[in-house]
Amino acid sequence: MSGCIDVQVNGYAGVDFNAADLNIEQVIAACRRLRRDGVDRILATVITDSVGAMTSKISRLAQFIGGDTEIAKTIAGIHVEGPFINSDDGYVGAHPRNAVIPATVETAKRLLDSGDGWVRMLTLAPEHDPNGATTKFLSDNNIVIAAGHCDATLDQLRCGIDCGLRMFTHLGNGCPALMNRHDNIIQRVLSLADRLTISFIADGHHVPDYALKNYLRCVPDDHVIITTDAISAAGQGPGIHSLSGQSVIVDSDGAAWAMTADGTRDNHFAGCATTMPKMIEILKSRVGATDQQIAKWTRSNAFDLFKGNL
Template identity: 35%
Template sequence: MLIRGKHFVTGQVVDVRVNDADGVIADVAPPDPACAPDLGGGNVFIAPGFLDIHINGFAGVDFQNPALTADDLARATREQLRHGTTQYLVTIVSEAHDRMAACFRAVSLSREERPELARAIPGFHLEGPYISAEDGPRGGHYVNAVRLPSWEEFQRFQEAAGGRIKLVTVAPELPGMTRFIEQAVISGVVVGIGHTAANEQQIADAVAAGATVATHLGNGSHAVLPRHANYIQVQLAEDRLNAAFIADGHHLPPYVVKNFIRAKGVVRSILVTDAVPPAGMPPGVYRYGRVEVEAKPNGLICLPGTPYLFGAATTLENCVANVIAWAGVSLADAVRMVTDNPARLLGLAPRVLEKGGSADLILFALENGRLRVTDAVVGGQHFSSTP
């Protein structure tokens, strides 16, 4: 397959040849006027597909559902492709042990049944249950489900997940957490700090134990904090920590997104959606875990009848455009925050547009400051964003 588009880094038009059989990029070269491309053209950009390390559901599909089927997961995967996300970590949040284990098993089974799901879902993000029980830091996590760290329980989760829990978000201040983080890191799991009320020393201990990312920094926190000595400032200043941001304008105002990205620098910044089932759907009331959530016409997701945020309805397509507008970063840098940066955090193959790379690609237009994904090519197969 021959794909033509503007390289997302240089802006120069290139021809990308993809080996249909193995889905590998055979060549990236200046455009050959003698050859008509199978896909794309001089007006669209070409970039690696997006990787979302924090997503709870999409297109009405709830990942926190023990009865989740391969068809459900395939639908959510296909709908995310339309917005440029070609890979994602299924995120499982705090619940009773058996229910969480059943969720891991349901997704693992679907991955075994369908190669396209195995490819799209490199693994899981376990968010909780070893997080703060305090109102504010706990966010929307079910209060009776949060608990103290247990390496023994985590190993049972890992078993249900087929060893594919890649990222675990924890609160450093819980008793026994330093040891838990060390064990997780030794076992090859990336540790995130989130839903926490930790002090400076506790964050330093977590980082020394091997935590490498701040999970949705600025969210899952108290509404009011001491102006200097607080866990957001401490995590911003800790250069060994990457940070993930929900850059939707609701979870973080645009000026906070700008400050955070400037503090962390492009190379440590990762954009996530933290999307819940109503994302990618019309406004209405949807099931998410054990609650119902309401998607408002303005894009807010709330507990019905309340003003409290309960997950996001954004896409990485929107977040990339937002950080270009709000933080003054280039298109190339904004795309890195949803491709190579999260891949590096997880130890996955680099996501670059180069010969020999995986042809996990998207095409998009950039019009009036908005990104519109038009096509995706995954495993040598073409998917149009137009229904």
């Protein structure tokens, strides 16, 4: 495999994988554009919504993957991000707060069953998974479990790891802009970088270049994954775009922001409008990454984490 692997793609090139009216022609078009942009394999990401809406979206994507060889060539499976996340300000990010719920094995099973075997990954908040029961259930079913949009304590993270937690989703994001300067989720996760694979959004917006450099120094090269967290705006330029029924505004610098009810820009990101080729350019020219590091971070580490199941 010569192209990149992206484990978090909410949509691409004008197509929103979370749209209620998503159709197969749109998914094929997004897959073709991804491959033209050097991305061979992705996990299509379904974000927090009511459980009924999530199962419907997951089921529809699973039918598209299972029913079309061109889609299956690009979409290796589904990443479920939520609904078991932290609903507090900052941690919830662009996810709808009213749809966030505690983790239970019963609900996790519903989400998995709706995917007909195509769910490969699930992001949750360990502090809302008592004793790691849901994490263990998912791990026992060969799902890669990631912590994210969370404020888990060290003990909760360690408990999650003992129950099968293997990854952290887009470190440095899905958390408040203002936190305790030492005791915060970023520092806790970095302290466990030898036990977790950690993904980063390398668009220069979600994490400033200098901060990303610092983070990458703390994480073994074999434990880094670069993800775009792309939404429908990826590769489309500035303007108003969609993410799971909400409007997102992309500014002239290419940053994707949530919008308030009155149509103005909110103060938190809502996915990403930057493509993987642009992130690779940023990693090389502004972060100083080598070609060998980039190959690991954008391809082989994800392949290894998912044991070739991508």
